[in-house]
Amino acid sequence: MNDFSRYPPVLDLPGVADLLGISIEETRRLSGEGWIHAVRLDGRVLFHRDRVIDWLRSQRVTPPDDGC
Numbered sequence: 001m002n003d004f005s006r007y008p009p010v011l012d013l014p015g016v017a018d019l020l021g022i023s024i025e026e027t028r029r030l031s032g033e034g035w036i037h038a039v040r041l042d043g044r045v046l047f048h049r050d051r052v053i054d055w056l057r058s059q060r061v062t063p064p065d066d067g068c
Helices: 013-020 024-032 049-058
Strands: 040-041 044-048
Touching: 013 044, 013 049, 024 044, 024 049, 044 049
Parallel strands: none
Antiparallel strands: 040 044
16 A cells, blocks of 8 residues: 655646656646646646545456456
8 A cells, every 4th residue: 555645635747657657748648638637827727636546446347357
């Protein structure tokens, strides 16, 4: 289980990229396409940590039951 509490409640692009383990460019794309909710404030893109975690958990994929 990940300890997301080590991340501050409000994250910038690099913080979300680190939390998700993806590149800043991919984070920017997901945000720009509306997959991850973000707000712009004084020219910065900001994310609420708990909303990002909720989104991540909602993306779970159930593996196929093929006996492997």
